[in-house]
Amino acid sequence: MESGAGKHWTEEEVKALLSVWSEKNIRKQLHGTLRNKGIFIYIAKRLQELGVCRDWKQCRAKYKNLKYEYRTVKYAHNSGDVTKSMKFFHDLDAILRYEPVTQIAAEENGRCSATETQLNTSPTTDSTQ
Numbered sequence: 848m849e850s851g852a853g854k855h856w857t858e859e860e861v862k863a864l865l866s867v868w869s870e871k872n873i874r875k876q877l878h879g880t881l882r883n884k885g886i887f888i889y890i891a892k893r894l895q896e897l898g899v900c901r902d903w904k905q906c907r908a909k910y911k912n913l914k915y916e917y918r919t920v921k922y923a924h925n926s927g928d929v930t931k932s933m934k935f936f937h938d939l940d941a942i943l944r945y946e947p948v949t950q951i952a953a954e955e956n957g958r959c960s961a962t963e964t965q966l967n968t969s970p971t972t973d974s975t976q
Contacts, residue, residue, distance in 0.1 A: 856901075856909055858934075863897045864890070864909060865938050874942060883907070917943060 856864075867873060867890050876886050887903035887910070894901055901909075917939040923931035933939075 860894075860899045860901065861909070861913075861935060862938075863894055863899045864906065864913075865935060865942070866897075867893045868910065869938075869942050877910075913939060914943065 868877075873886070873890065877883060880886065884903060884907075887907045890906045890910075891901055891903045894906065913935065916933050917936065920931050920933050920936055921940070923929075
């Protein structure tokens with residue numbers, strides 16, 4: 848399955864990416880790592896073994912896009928808008944559910960600091976926690 852730089856990801860390619868991403872050691876390495884080129888080179892090699900020909904930059908871009916789309920839908924659901932959805936939401940929810948999210952909190956002197964909080968993991972929990 849050949850895919851060039853400008854090609855859209857097929858459903859099978861996204862499923863392969865999600866299967867590699869869902870591995871515990873990959874999730875652990877991706878969490879909180881800013882310089883993650885090596886991890887995405889490894890992911891691209893693993894995808895190649897599964898028949899998906901994507902380079903590390905394409906893998907990282909798709910990872911970031913999926914994560915952004917997931918968080919957008921998750922926020923909408925927590926705000927009461929259940930009409931917003933995405934194709935691989937449940938797969939991503941299983942992968943990202945327990946990943947801490949960095950939020951900016953204002954300090955007393957007007958500066959901002961980053962704090963880690965847990966994503967809302969329960970669909971029945973009130974979003975005003």
